[in-house]
Amino acid sequence: MSGHSQFDLLKQRRFLPYFTVQALGAFNDNVFRQAIIGLLGVMAAAGLLDETTRGTYTQLAPAVFILPYFLFSSIAGQFAERTEKSKLIRITTAMEIAIMSLAAVGFLLQNMVVLLVALFATGVQSTLFGPVKYSILPSVLKPEELTGGNGLVEMGTSIAVLLGMLFGGLIFTVAGPEHGPMAAAIAVILLAIAGNLLSRAIPAVPAPAPDLKIQWNPIPESIAILKLARKQLAVRNSILGVSWFWFTGTVLTGNLPVYAETHLGGTPTLYVFALAVFSIGVGVGSLLCEKLSARTVEIGLVPLGAIGMSACIVHLALAPAIAAKGLDVSGFISQPGAWRVVLDLAGIGLFSGFFVVPLFALIQSRSPREELSRVIAGMNIQNAVFIVAAALGGVALQQFLGWSIPQVFLALGIASILVAAWIFSIVPEFLMRFLSWLLVRGLYRLKLHGIEKNVPDEGAALLVCNHVSFMDALVLAASIPRPVRFVMYYKIFNIPVMRWIFKTAKAIPIAGARENPELMQRAFDEVDAVLAEGELVCIFPEGALTKDGNIAPFKSGVERILQRAAARGQVVQVVPMALRNMWGSMWSRRANAKKGSALDRMRVPRRLRAHVDVVAGEPVDGGIATAELLEAKVRELRGDAA
Template sequence: MSGQNQFALLRQRRFLPYFVVQLLGAFNDNVFRQAIVGLLGYMAIDQTDKALYTQLAPAIFILPYFLFSATAGQIAEKLEKQRLIRITTAMEIAIMSVAAVGFLTQNMVVLLGALFLTGVQSTLFGPVKYSILPAVLRPEELTGGNGLVEMGTSIAILLGMIFGGLIFAVAGTQGPWVAGAALVLLAVAGNLASRAIPRVDAGAPELRVRWNIVRESWAIWQLTRRRLAVRNAVLGISWFWFVGTVLTGNLPVYAEAWLGGTPTLYVFALALFSIGVGVGSLLCEKLSARTVEIGLVPLGAIGMTGFLLDLYFARHHVPATSGLDVAGFLAQPGSWRVVTDLTGIGLFTGFFVVPLFALIQSRTPKAELARVIAGLNIQNALFIVLAAVTGIVLQMDSLTVAGVTVPLPGLSIPQLYLALGIANAVVALYIFTIVPEFLMRFLSWLLVRALYRLRIRGVEEHVPDEGAGLIVCNHVSYMDALILAASIPRPVRFVMHHRIFNIPVMRWIFRTAKAIPIAGAREDPELMQRAFDQVDATLAEGGLVCIFPEGGLTRDGEIAPFRTGVERILARAAAAGRPVPVVPMALKGMWASMWSRRDSRLGRMRVPRRFRARVEVVAAPPETGQVTAAMLEARVRALRGDDA
């Protein structure tokens, strides 16, 4: 692993122009939407019409996601991606020109029509926005790249809302001219930036675009459900939009009624959440050690729940004061607790959503990724609408339908946030129950980061991104499988001695990770045969398997001779016409760490030289062809060097 981090991507042409395009797009969309609100105030229309337009605008913007996401996903799959981005940014120039005319003529019909077209343009850009990343980034850069995108998007949305809201307040009678000019100039800047994006080949150029909206929307949504982990990552991201919509949609009233603030305080509260999301998104690369670490998802869910619950207890009574600006609010007792909660919710939301995007990108075939993202966008739109309706209904005391009055909870906004925190815990528990890999990776991540300082070299480059692969590694401690699982982006099935497999507590983690217990031929020949059968079946399905060919933990820190079981595995796969690449790996620094072989002289677990020992995982290029146990042993010895 080099010292580079995600910020190095901002100096590279393969990422920077794309990053600027999506940043300007998110900024411009929100300038437009807030400028419409500003124009309503400038036109001094009555409150009824203003409320109608304010509620209608979000619905008009989101409608195209339902109507055109399926078509957009197919187009993004079929066309070369840089060309498609140029087309969508050119569309933005034309749409914002129409919007400029709407501002100059103060015509709300024209503006709402332009808003609908902006939704269409965003729908077309959505699938290419995330499907382009695996094509331009290396596997170890996916988490950092997604973190930058999420950070940029959240900050751009915030700044766009602030800028759009200030146009009419600052420019006065020149507001329509300033709004129109700003929108067109931002669109032109986005198009110019798009021309610097390098060519990125289409995912499926031979794909035939089908125009039946209903049928293709269903088919594309079904694509998101083919792989269990991807299906639930999609569900997790949609839930992120649900939580964000309920939280931010009620934030203006919460800031005024429950924090005693002015509209300025609402912007401050929104900024806390947005900055938290940005910081959390950026921290994902550091916390994941540059791998796709879905163990951060449970951490994010736990943090979101904790801070949402505390937000209720921090402020659930109507304040005695009102009309507070930011400084006045911060001077109030308990205000910093609210600040911490809003920032914490955003921070852990970043931990929650960034690894989910990276997981979808890393585990979806490239020829399907744009369509899967389109299916995700359809589901996101549904959850956003559901969140808005749910937030309204739960705050009502009753609802009369066909002459029948139905009692409703009539929750206050703090109570709504409390319910949201409880619901977040339930949804997270549901996801982690049906996909235990999320929780297992979290426990692995927690244990490994608590006990070791881990460094990874060559894993991202040499472990196949997809398809079958066999990993061989030296065996030093009871924690080896967890360390390797935390280092390898893809799911791995580990073959381990049944006595290690059955260690209390660890047994649940190993079983959840679908580890394969094995015994020696003399000890339990039936268990050994079952293990070889499971290894062969996993490789036949295109999975990764890791074995420790020494057959047991090292007794003295040195590598023992590799047994020939690895040759048996490879011969069986080759006989079936399925040659398998073998990736040699070495664990360095483990012998001096906790959980290695008991010391024969002291009769207890080895005491580490220092707390959180430095451990390194090193991988070499895959071996193919005629591979022997002796050859692999030599490779692993060379990788480990003199450092046990």
């Protein structure tokens, strides 16, 4: 774990060819679109287009590109579900060669109708590739690699988009009006061919639903996949979060060219600089997600991203205008207040990465494999709606209400706060994970051992662990990629503040038979139901916190759980786990402390930021597991590191 780097994925065939193909596709799309804008400028300068017609084409192009997402996403999701994924990627990259050949004709003839047809076809190709882009990741990555893999994809996409815009924008500047069309034609074809050749190195990934019958009517099928995407509450609201990310990005990047000129006093090169700062921020934030999440699908980063992104947008909106005009990048940087704008743009990008990467990972990890492509297709439809709404809303606010761009940004920042608050109020799991993430990462430095190997990716399992501190459940929850239902002593469950976290996480309070037999019976019934549903349950078989750092004998409750499962025909795997170095850390008891005292509750830390190891051993068959056997396994895993 300690020596792992997400960049190791870039050395592996299961990831690198796919990563390169998707980045190259994003690069070529933006080269093509920026080259169209460059050609419009050349044609206008030559008197072939008036400014009105040029403006019409400029505004029409994004609509032509986005339209296929509404029309064909439902069909694309079905094809991605029933087709071997590397084959589908080869098909879409072959389509790109044909489409870019048509675009080359449009460039050479300087025919905007042909170019718009090619742009529409590019939208169709992107629509077909979209469901594969994200649904392939859970098939080629381990659960603990999902966050890092998505971070690399988002980083690669944001940088590819930026470089594509720069390259496409420079074609007519470097090649000139005479040779620009030929240069653009050659560039887009060569890039498409390169993508297709690289796609042939992607290993085969079996179709999750090869027998799925294609429904060709886009309207009812679009409604069906939107319902599919809304089936699980956490997935539904993650998709809403991703769509809001696209809404925010559309408002910001759509207004950035004019903002850079009118508010920052810049030239067109300053817009490119501002876009680069934002894009690099997204890339860095995306890459940091794996480090901050310790290789789990850590949705606790989502509130952090939402809060940071909203704060930076509001701060940017309130930035005073630069008085000077016609500034290049160096001239802008030397102006008072310039670094505030730069840091705000970088912050928006950084926190956007924290916001969106865990959402993608959650959608992938919690959607059934045979439905994921259609869920992604449904997300793409919703994203398209939000993109169009952002574009139209920005135009309406400025044209009809007379708002300035900073006012639009301020409204966006306030709206981001409200949207985030609404999502987190509907799904408290996001905020709960954020608070637990802050607590665990603030108090401990975790090292994980055997989690990815021994905790099953799906299906029921019972986790058993030694009990050292009041924070044990949160530490384990932060270490395991899947949601876990914890069985905990009701007095720990009822600790102020922590109670809300435990209740939101659906922890199961339990009491001793002498204390509250009804509560104990309800706990066993709920554990039985949760295991029957194929979820993870974690118990602390000692029944209480250790008083001296040593493991107490395991109680028979674990055997009762396994016997109840066996009685209804379910053999549950048991994963022994151990916490090392927790004794004497924050919130563990202290030896010889008077019961109930402050030291006994460890209100005063003995060791802050303690290095804690979370160790998972090989699963034990529930049919042979006993309390004594599991106790011996946990003791062996913990060793001498109390």
